[in-house]
Amino acid sequence: MTRKIAALLVFLAWPLQALADMHPYMGLDVAASSGHISMTDVSGKRTGFGTSGMLGGAFIGVGSLIVPHFWLAGEVMGDFSSSRSGTKNIRAAGHASTGRFRARYGYTVSLIPGYRFSELFMLYARFGIGQTRFAYTQSVPPATASGSTDSNPVGGAVFGVGVQFRLGPAFHLRGEYDREVYRHFTTFGNRAMPVENQFHLGLLYDFGGI
Helix, strand or coil, rough: CHHHHHHHHHHHHHHHHHHCCCCEEEEEEEEEEEEEEEEEECCCCCEEEEEEEEEEEEEEEEEEECCCCCEEEEEEEEEEEECCCEEEEEEEEEEEEEEEEEEEEEEEEEHHHHHCCCCCCCEEEEEEEEEEEEEEEEEECCCCCCCCCEEEEEEEEEEEEEEEECCCCCCCEEEEEEEEEEEEEEEECCCCCCCCEEEEEEEEEECCCC
């Protein structure tokens, strides 16, 4: 009985120790973005918009080694984007028109599990949700529209994988690939769904030492 109680106490102590060892980190991030927006216009015609651009932002998080080698963190990232599409021909209320998209800014909230192979190297994954504001410009907007550009906050899911290298006592460099899949949204009566591939490079300062 005593051994069972001792084993239970050890089992319960692991998550409590992980919470006690949690420490914050923060950093800066740049990324190249390449994606696709599938849009069905008001006439039922489907058009694909290729997107590309750069992102820049910052992140803050808190994490801990929950057991030897296994890292777990929660992170919030915000970014500004220059990602945009080319201009495509569409149909708008029986008239020929053109349209184009641009992503402006957004944020993600993520859970980041990782495996630390050594003091210098860690492999990790990202699972998160986020929101990006997409602006759509149409040369012939609906008669009821107040302008030729419609802006919408669009939510979605983020999945990624990355590697992190220790540069010094507190600084780390990380590279990451993310796939962002957004929900459908409606703009000027058109139905659109964006998907983005992002390639990140980030510099991280850890306040407690990973």
